[in-house]
Amino acid sequence: MDSNIIAVDDSVKLSAKWKLELRFTGKRSKDKPYPGTLTVWESGKKLNGDGDLKAYWCMKAGINYKEYAGYGCGKVFSGDCAEGGIAVCPHCGMRWDTEQLTDSRYFVLPTSKWAFVLEREYWKVSADADIYLKYHKMDPRPVAFTSNPDTIREPRKKVSFAIYPLANIVKDSAHGSVLNEIRGFLEA
Numbered sequence: 001m002d003s004n005i006i007a008v009d010d011s012v013k014l015s016a017k018w019k020l021e022l023r024f025t026g027k028r029s030k031d032k033p034y035p036g037t038l039t040v041w042e043s044g045k046k047l048n049g050d051g052d053l054k055a056y057w058c059m060k061a062g063i064n065y066k067e068y069a070g071y072g073c074g075k076v077f078s079g080d081c082a083e084g085g086i087a088v089c090p091h092c093g094m095r096w097d098t099e100q101l102t103d104s105r106y107f108v109l110p111t112s113k114w115a116f117v118l119e120r121e122y123w124k125v126s127a128d129a130d131i132y133l134k135y136h137k138m139d140p141r142p143v144a145f146t147s148n149p150d151t152i153r154e155p156r157k158k159v160s161f162a163i164y165p166l167a168n169i170v171k172d173s174a175h176g177s178v179l180n181e182i183r184g185f186l187e188a
C-alpha cells in the first residue's frame, strides 16, 4: 500500500491532533490592536484521552514577539517530551529547563495580524489543529457597594467560545487560502 495516498471520506471525522487556543478579554477589532494569549494543546492526550495536554513551543519564555534564533527552533512539541523538569525538543534536540520554556504567548494585535499568527502556528503543527477562540467578558452589571462587605458581589466572569474545527478549515480553504478563512472566523 502506498502510504502517500490518503483516502478522503466525508463521513469520516477529521479529528485534529492539536488545539490552538486564543484567549482574549477585550473587544476584537479589525484595525485596533487588542491583547490575547495563545496556547497550544495536544487533544485528548491527558488521562487516557480524557483531556488535553499542554504543549510547548521550543522557544525561551518571555521572548514572545519573535521567533528568536539561538533560543530554540520555535516549533511546537508535546508535553510528553518533558519529564522531571527537563524537556528535549524532538525537532532540534535542544534541552530545556521546562521553567524556561514557552507554553503561552501574549500578543497585542488587530484581528488581521492575529490571523497571521494563527495561520503560522497552524502550518507549524502540520495543518493538524482545531482553532479555539475563548472570550472572557466581565459582567457589565455594576457592583453594589454597601457597608456590609459580604454583600459586595464580585463581578462575574463570562466565557464564551467558538471552535473552528480542522475538518471545516480544510473544507473552507479547499478553494481559497487558510489565512482568509481564519481571518473570517476571527471576524465573525
Ligand SMILES: [Zn+2]
Pocket: 058, 072, 073, 074, 075, 089, 090, 091, 092, 093, 094
Ligand atoms: Zn526545537
